[in-house]
Amino acid sequence: MTPVLYRVRSRRPDRVDTVTLTLEPVRGDCPPFLPGQFTMLYAPGVGEIPVSISGRSRSGGYAQTIRAVGAVSAALCGKRPGEVVGVRGPYGHGWGVPAAAGLDVVVAAGGLGIAPLRPVVRALLAARDRYGRISVIAGARSPATLVYPRELARWARQGADVQVIVDHPDHAWHGPVGLVTRLIDRIVFEPRRTHAFVCGPEAMMRATAEELVRRGVAPGRVELSLERNMKCAVVRCGHCQFGPLFVCEDGPVLRYDQAGPMLAVAEL
Amino acid sequence: MDAVVIESLEPLIAELRSRGFAVVGPVVRDGAIRFEEIASAGRLPRGVTDDQDPGRYRLRETGDEMIFSFAASPDSAKRYTQPPRQVLFRMRGERIEEAEEEAPRIALLGVRACDLAAIGVQDRVFLGGRHPDPAYRLRREALLLIAVNCAVPGGTCFCVSMGTGPRVTAGHDLALTELAAPHRFLVEIGSERGEEIVRALPYAPAPARDLADAEEVSRTAAGRMGRHVETEGIQERLSAHDSPRWQQVGARCLTCANCTMVCPTCFCTTVEDSTSLADGTAERAERWDSCFTLGFSEVNGTPVRSSNPGRYRQWLTHKFSTWIDQFGMSGCVGCGRCITWCPVGIDVTEELANLP
Ligand SMILES: Cc1cc2nc3c(=O)[nH]c(=O)nc-3n(C[C@H](O)[C@H](O)[C@H](O)COP(=O)(O)OP(=O)(O)OC[C@H]3O[C@@H](n4cnc5c(N)ncnc54)[C@H](O)[C@@H]3O)c2cc1C
Ligand code: SF4
Ligand code: SF4
Ligand code: FES
Numbered sequence: 001m002t003p004v005l006y007r008v009r010s011r012r013p014d015r016v017d018t019v020t021l022t023l024e025p026v027r028g029d030c031p032p033f034l035p036g037q038f039t040m041l042y043a044p045g046v047g048e049i050p051v052s053i054s055g056r057s058r059s060g061g062y063a064q065t066i067r068a069v070g071a072v073s074a075a076l077c078g079k080r081p082g083e084v085v086g087v088r089g090p091y092g093h094g095w096g097v098p099a100a101a102g103l104d105v106v107v108a109a110g111g112l113g114i115a116p117l118r119p120v121v122r123a124l125l126a127a128r129d130r131y132g133r134i135s136v137i138a139g140a141r142s143p144a145t146l147v148y149p150r151e152l153a154r155w156a157r158q159g160a161d162v163q164v165i166v167d168h169p170d171h172a173w174h175g176p177v178g179l180v181t182r183l184i185d186r187i188v189f190e191p192r193r194t195h196a197f198v199c200g201p202e203a204m205m206r207a208t209a210e211e212l213v214r215r216g217v218a219p220g221r222v223e224l225s226l227e228r229n230m231k232c233a234v235v236r237c238g239h240c241q242f243g244p245l246f247v248c249e250d251g252p253v254l255r256y257d258q259a260g261p262m263l264a265v266a267e268l
Numbered sequence: 269m270d271a272v273v274i275e276s277l278e279p280l281i282a283e284l285r286s287r288g289f290a291v292v293g294p295v296v297r298d299g300a301i302r303f304e305e306i307a308s309a310g311r312l313p314r315g316v317t318d319d320q321d322p323g324r325y326r327l328r329e330t331g332d333e334m335i336f337s338f339a340a341s342p343d344s345a346k347r348y349t350q351p352p353r354q355v356l357f358r359m360r361g362e363r364i365e366e367a368e369e370e371a372p373r374i375a376l377l378g379v380r381a382c383d384l385a386a387i388g389v390q391d392r393v394f395l396g397g398r399h400p401d402p403a404y405r406l407r408r409e410a411l412l413l414i415a416v417n418c419a420v421p422g423g424t425c426f427c428v429s430m431g432t433g434p435r436v437t438a439g440h441d442l443a444l445t446e447l448a449a450p451h452r453f454l455v456e457i458g459s460e461r462g463e464e465i466v467r468a469l470p471y472a473p474a475p476a477r478d479l480a481d482a483e484e485v486s487r488t489a490a491g492r493m494g495r496h497v498e499t500e501g502i503q504e505r506l507s508a509h510d511s512p513r514w515q516q517v518g519a520r521c522l523t524c525a526n527c528t529m530v531c532p533t534c535f536c537t538t539v540e541d542s543t544s545l546a547d548g549t550a551e552r553a554e555r556w557d558s559c560f561t562l563g564f565s566e567v568n569g570t571p572v573r574s575s576n577p578g579r580y581r582q583w584l585t586h587k588f589s590t591w592i593d594q595f596g597m598s599g600c601v602g603c604g605r606c607i608t609w610c611p612v613g614i615d616v617t618e619e620l621a622n623l624p
Contacts, residue, residue, distance in 0.1 A: 001554075002357045002366050026362070044359050045543035045550030069569075084362050201568070227567050231539050234399035237557070238536030239564060241586065244593030249398070265509045267578030 001232065003042045003086025004028075008079045009061055014147045017068045018112065019077040020054065023087060024061035035119035036094030036225060036253045039064070040233050042086030043075035050230045050248075051076075052116035053090060062087070065115040065147060091233040092252050095120050095223055100195035104132040106187065106217075108208045110139045110180050110200020114147055116225055116252075117199050125158045134160040135187035139180035139200070142168045161187055180204055181211050191216030199225040206263055209256045219257035226251050226259065243268050269463050271456045272471040273478055277309040277335075277377075279469045280414075284375045287465070289412055292348065293377035294341065299327060301341035303376075312378075313338065320422035320494070320604065323613030336378060336446050339422030340603040344532035345383050348374055349390055349407055353555040356539070360549045371406035377414045379440070381433030382425075384415055385601040386532035388439055392595045393535050412461060415440040419485050423494035424604030426617055430497065432601045435486040442466065445482035454482045495604065495617040505623040506589040509581070513622050518577025520612050525558035527606035527614075528583065533599050534558070559583055584619060 006023040013019050024030060033053045041064065042048040049072045055063035068074040079085055097120055105124055109117050124134050136155055140146035143166055156162040163183045165176045176182060180200065194217045198208050205224045213219050228240040228247040240247035243262045245254070262268050274280065284291050285307070293306045296313045306312070318338040319326045330337055355367040379387075387408075394404040418425075418434040427433030436443040441462035445454040454474055457463045528534040538557035543550045557564060560579050565572035573579045591599030600616070607615045 002364060005362060005364060042552075045541055047541045048539065048552075086359075086364070228572065229565050229567050231537070231557075235397050236394065236399070236401060236535070237538065237554075238559065239538070239557075241559070241582070241590070244590040246594070267573045267575060267581070268509070 001088070001234070003040070003048070003088050005084045006061070006087045008081050008083050008085065009057065009059060011079065011081055014065060015145050017077070018065060018145075018147055019068070020063055020065045021076070021079060022057035022059070022061050022063050023085065024057075024059060025087075026084060030061050031090065033062070033090040033119075034094030035097055035123055036116050037090035037092050038116070038233075038252065039087050039089035039091065040230070041066075041076055042088070043072050043079070044084070044086065046075040047072040048086070048088075048231075049073060049076075050091075050233065052225075054115040054118045055122065056119075065112065067112050089233065091248060093250065095197050095225075095253050096195075097123050099221070100124070101130050102132070103221075104189040104194040105134045106189055106194060106196040106212065107134070107136045108180055108196065108198045108200070109137070110204035111141065111145070112147065113199030113201075113204075113225070114138050117197055118148065118151070120197050121155055121160065125155060125160060128159050132193065133189055135163070135189060136160050137163045137165070137180055137183040137187060139165050139167070139183075139204070142166055143170050143173045163187060179207065181207050184208070184211050184215070192218075194221065196222045198222060202227070202263065206260075209260065213256065219260060220255050222256035223253050224256060224259055225253045269457055269466065271454055271474040271479060272466060273474050274453050274455055274469055274471050275451075277312070277453065280465070281306070281309055281377070283465055283468050284412070289373045289375035291375045291377055294336075294338070296327065300325060301327070301338050303341065303343040303347070303378075306377075317420060318422060320424045320608045321613075322424065322607050322615045323610055325608050332448070333451050334419075334446060334448060336416045336444075337420045339418065339420065339425055340380060340382065340605050340608075342530050342605065342609060344530070344603070344605070345376055345379055345387055345411075345413075346390070346532050346534075348376060348411060349387060350394075350404065350535065350537075350556075353553055354403070356552045356554055358549050358551050360547075369403055369406050371410040373410045373412070375412040375414060379413050379415045380418055380603075381415065381436045382427045382430075382601040382603040383532055384413065384436060384439040385427075385430075385432035386603070387413070389533045389595070389597060389599060389601065390535060392597060396595065413440050413442075413458075415443040415458075417443060417445040417482065417486050418489045419446060421489050421492050421494060422604055422608070424607040424615075425493055425602065426495040426497050426604060427602040428490050428493045429495075429499060430598060430600055430602035434489040445485050447478060447481050447485070452478075454478050495607070495615070497602070497617050497620055499598070502620065503589045503592060505620065506585045508624050511623055513619065514577040514581045517614060517619055518575060518580050520614055521560075521576050521580045522612060523560040523576050523579055524611060525560040526609050526611060528558040528560060529556065530605040530609045532603060532605070533587075533601060536564070538564075559586070584616060587616070588620065
């Protein structure tokens, strides 16, 4: 439960309220991680929150993309290069990337849900010929809150079909408007031979998973990443209970055949 | 060494203290049986019993010389296995110091079978998984458990239903059965540590009659359970997520968290971070938390379980059903504390019985 000190190596504001930090251990090596895993990030004296690892930086550290929504996330977003934070982890079960081999892949992100999916897309594109069609669909509240716009463009150049939609367009926006599920019409995939990775607000994940399943994707081939309140991340504090599961250890990534029935129960 | 008989607890307490144990036992305080450090057997609650019913706890004098004529008290061993608040670490500049792990040697006197079972549940939670808690292990190893076989179960007890009592069978260093006329204690040995301590006391081998009397105490106690739970098919019954019962009990529940605070197995905690203005150090502490609070499940600014029925259902379902999925055992040991200490007298056994 004691964090290890990491130093902020770089800080890149992504959008209005979002920052990507790269972190390196003050001493020793940065442990490996699987796409979809998270760390507990500690802003000294302020608090600790779960944050997904959004990539490995060029120097070998973790990249983590944080949206300032409260005291801890704001304190972390304010950290400058050279300052220290505490890191525990990586924790949790990541995405089942190997299970997608040989299939069409749909990656669907809502809002900051793109952060834990970024290592997935990078892994898919790094072995491009191992997969069928790769589609990335991303939704944002407004064009200004869309994260990683340059990287999305790069993914398109590297052979992914990248589609973006916003809830609230501004005058410069010419793309589609609405919910992420609308983009499912715009991508090409063969449902029975498709694996999907979905992350975003719970309502978005349910709607997306339902739509994919309705089109014939097997519920066991749709993976979601859940968010629950977390304090310990090591199955001791009880906060992340989700029916019989602890999201910190049994998740955050769960298959829709497992999570779907439980997500349908209000207040579980 | 088989069972022995001792005439008084005074030499036992003295022996434990001379071995460096703080002896923690039951005393009368604030109109209840509480647990605190004692120096002599004179502090133990002689001639007192408790009446326990849903939302009701009263002490009553019996006028006899018996010391352990009461049932579960608001305190449980959890206070010593998992303290209500503990500092985890301090950060000074760019250095993190782990909290000095204090594990005082404590002899808990008067622990009941249900409470030993509760410690067994905690052992599974804190030591049985993939991330064992070293601080818990230290505290646990420093704990000596001197159990007492229940003679007078409370009106809210149901350990027989949960298979945890009333007779002590495992997890103890010593187990006492209090016998009357003449007043004496049958001592059964549960561990090598326990045996070593008994060898240092004035004792007599137990005659067959005392062994039979002790058996009779437990048999009588088992027949006097205040309550009962049908555990057969309990997980199926608790899968009725939309039973109207949840609305009814939720309408009564004050979400005060009392039931979780007195429960010997409820393990949920939260953390508090603070900084000292004096020396600039940052500190992180862990303290008991409860799934009945709104903030417990908050994500994205809204609690996952915002309604009273939702939170009550989470608690009951966890205790009696999902705990089994998670840890292979029930999270309830039948001590009845949550029933007694619920200000509105919500009774888990009644709620379970009324599910479809
Ligand atoms: C497995 C997992 C992975 C996560 N990965 C990331 C990640 O990569 N990047 C990231 O930024 N966050 C991530 N989160 C969410 C992040 O942990 C929370 O946003 C954070 O705990 C908020 O803490 P806080 O102390 O800053 O805000 P709090 O003090 O807890 O909240 C203050 C207020 O902010 C609002 N708020 C809180 N959380 C959110 C939220 N998520 N979205 C919108 N409003 C909110 C609410 O109105 C709340 O009342 C993840 C969570 C989990 C469980
Ligand atoms: S749920 Fe109630 S009866 Fe069961 S162990 Fe907890 S306090 Fe005791
Ligand atoms: S069940 Fe009773 S003790 Fe528990 S939270 Fe509700 S009112 Fe409080
Ligand atoms: S975060 Fe503490 S149990 Fe999962």
